[in-house]
Amino acid sequence: xxxxxxxAEVRAAEDVLLARTREGALMQRAATGLATxxxxxxxxxxxxxxxxxxxxxxxxxxxxxxxxxxxARGARVTAVLLxxxxxxxxxxxxxxRAGGRVTGPDGPDGLDRADLVLDGIVGIGxxxxxxxxxxxxADRAATGPGTTVAVDVPSGVDADTGxxxxxxxxxxxxxxxxxxxxxxxxxxxxxxxGTVHLVDIGLGPHLAPARAHQLTDDDVAAHLQPPGDxxxxxxxxxxxxxxxxxxYPGAGVLCTGxxxxxxxxxxxxxxxxxxxxxxxxxxxxxxxxRPGDAGRVQAWVVGPGTGTDDxxxxxxxxxxxxxxxxxxxxxxxxxxxREPDLVRRRAAPTVLTPHDREFERFGVAVGADRVGSARRLxxxxxxxxxxxxxxxxxxxxxGTAFVNGTGTPEMATAGTGDVLSGILGAxxxxxxxxxxxxxxxxxxxxxxxxVAAETGPLVAGDMxxxxxxxxxxxxxxxxxxxxx
Ligand SMILES: NC(=O)C1=CN([C@@H]2O[C@H](COP(=O)(O)OP(=O)(O)OC[C@H]3O[C@@H](n4cnc5c(N)ncnc54)[C@H](O)[C@@H]3O)[C@@H](O)[C@H]2O)[C@@H](O)CC1
Ligand SMILES: Nc1ncnc2c1ncn2[C@@H]1O[C@H](COP(=O)(O)OP(=O)(O)O)[C@@H](O)[C@H]1O
Ligand SMILES: [K+]
Numbered sequence: 343x344x345x346x347x348x349x350a351e352v353r354a355a356e357d358v359l360l361a362r363t364r365e366g367a368l369m370q371r372a373a374t375g376l377a378t379x380x381x382x383x384x385x386x387x388x389x390x391x392x393x394x395x396x397x398x399x400x401x402x403x404x405x406x407x408x409x410x411x412x413x414a415r416g417a418r419v420t421a422v423l424l425x426x427x428x429x430x431x432x433x434x435x436x437x438x439r440a441g442g443r444v445t446g447p448d449g450p451d452g453l454d455r456a457d458l459v460l461d462g463i464v465g466i467g468x469x470x471x472x473x474x475x476x477x478x479x480a481d482r483a484a485t486g487p488g489t490t491v492a493v494d495v496p497s498g499v500d501a502d503t504g505x506x507x508x509x510x511x512x513x514x515x516x517x518x519x520x521x522x523x524x525x526x527x528x529x530x531x532x533x534x535x536g537t538v539h540l541v542d543i544g545l546g547p548h549l550a551p552a553r554a555h556q557l558t559d560d561d562v563a564a565h566l567q568p569p570g571d572x573x574x575x576x577x578x579x580x581x582x583x584x585x586x587x588x589x590y591p592g593a594g595v596l597c598t599g600x601x602x603x604x605x606x607x608x609x610x611x612x613x614x615x616x617x618x619x620x621x622x623x624x625x626x627x628x629x630x631x632r633p634g635d636a637g638r639v640q641a642w643v644v645g646p647g648t649g650t651d652d653x654x655x656x657x658x659x660x661x662x663x664x665x666x667x668x669x670x671x672x673x674x675x676x677x678x679x680r681e682p683d684l685v686r687r688r689a690a691p692t693v694l695t696p697h698d699r700e701f702e703r704f705g706v707a708v709g710a711d712r713v714g715s716a717r718r719l720x721x722x723x724x725x726x727x728x729x730x731x732x733x734x735x736x737x738x739x740x741g742t743a744f745v746n747g748t749g750t751p752e753m754a755t756a757g758t759g760d761v762l763s764g765i766l767g768a769x770x771x772x773x774x775x776x777x778x779x780x781x782x783x784x785x786x787x788x789x790x791x792x793v794a795a796e797t798g799p800l801v802a803g804d805m806x807x808x809x810x811x812x813x814x815x816x817x818x819x820x821x822x823x824x825x826x
Contacts, residue, residue, distance in 0.1 A: 348501075411440075468500075529711070581601050601765070609625070639771065
């Protein structure tokens with residue numbers, strides 16, 4: 343599990359560490375790690391052209407020291423000082439000693455010919471979007487030939503939330519120090535951070551336990567253990583699915599198939615798409631009746647493609663009145679938003695799985711702080727909220743959150759949400775804690791999308807078809823670990 347640490351948590355840990363180390367030592371660790379990643383990206387230093395954009399704070403200091411190290415190895419380094427009177431004195435002196443050139447925001451910055459551009463404009467001390475000079479240089483860096491590398495955080499991105507107000511530095515790589523900040527992996531910030539490289543500067547032992555996390559393949563593999571000798575089809579957890587309708591059986595077929603392919607013990611289906619589901623999945627136990635007619639289950643999924651009429655509402659109320667974990671998705675979200683007390687009065691875990699428009703039906707816009715918004719709705723409803731997006735967020739009522747690191751934009755196609763709710767129902771039926779289970783489901787779902795997209799564009803059914811293989815690959819860590 344990768345901890346995502348806020349600026350306040352990082353600052354607090356830094357204060358402890360700074361008091362125990364000699365002056366400047368932390369910055370040297372940061373600059374060494376940064377220069378090492380840059381050297382790897384450049385291939386070789388001699389003759390390489392590097393532009394360092396340096397603001398007036400310690401972030402600029404990191405960038406100047408790293409620039410000095412690259413210059414000492416033969417790179418041609420130009421530092422552009424955005425606040426010349428506040429530039430980090432020791433960093434600037436080191437760069438000059440190593441033969442680096444120095445200019446102002448309007449000087450010959452080398453951006454048109456750079457091999458690599460370092461963004462040391464602002465780090466975790468940044469507030470709001472970039473000022474005009476910095477914005478202009480960031481824009482030229484983004485359209486120029488150099489590989490863009492952000493120092494700690496892409497300047498203009500809110501490190502805590504990922505919010506971007508105005509201009510920001512678009513990095514292909516971000517080298518971050520001490521801990522991954524939430525803003526690098528969620529919201530708009532995720533798109534500006536590119537590949538995240540974590541440099542250890544010794545903060546670990548001093549960091550408060552993170553309240554937000556990203557799961558890795560290894561974490562998720564623990565939710566996907568193969569059955570043992572004593573298992574039978576019931577002991578692996580039985581999930582009940584209420585999805586689809588006679589006119590639209592697709593959601594029922596996808597959801598049931600995803601549950602079967604995730605944990606093929608026993609999947610029960612109850613609903614009006616019974617005929618289509620039976621034809622597609624002879625392995626499922628299917629009834630056209632109500633949930634109560636389906637037989638015993640350990641968790642329910644309700645809502646994909648069910649519609650929102652009186653019958654659908656009464657089925658939702660029946661499922662929510664059980665003492666079992668319930669996944670509330672799609673049409674069931676629309677109905678739950680009208681009657682949130684159906685969720686609030688539950689004692690058993692409920693997981694709501696809205697995309698942005700469904701989220702807004704609960705009366706608040708998602709906004710730029712996706713983790714904060716998911717946490718607030720989770721606390722209000724006493725339920726786990728899984729907010730879908732390019733980086734899906736999971737929050738529980740106590741404030742623990744997860745940001746998903748897997749997936750591909752190819753998943754932006756109809757029916758992939760039905761696949762997620764099937765996966766999630768199957769995992770919840772084992773009785774593991776709801777929030778981490780929801781995060782594991784989002785992770786596996788994203789991996790299934792990546793696997794299905796290996797050969798070209800995907801449709802939701804391709805994800806179902808490749809799910810068994812994906813489970814096997816996540817179990818065997820045959821896939822790259824996490825998004826960072
Ligand atoms: N504290 C430490 O010991 C360490 C700090 N490190 C580096 O120090 C950084 C934090 O340094 P600072 O606290 O000096 O802060 P920054 O360097 O992030 O920002 C410095 C100043 O920039 C100005 N500023 C804020 N928002 C701006 C914007 N949008 N446009 C233009 N200017 C803006 C503000 O006056 C702010 O105080 C970290 O991100 C990291 O890179 C690392 O060297 C590791 C050790
Ligand atoms: N750009 C994207 N990158 C990664 N994942 C995405 C992207 N867009 C959508 N997804 C994922 O695809 C799924 C879409 O779900 P949803 O909107 O409920 O679709 P549907 O209702 O058609 O099944 C979600 O899991 C979401 O996280
Ligand atoms: K930066």
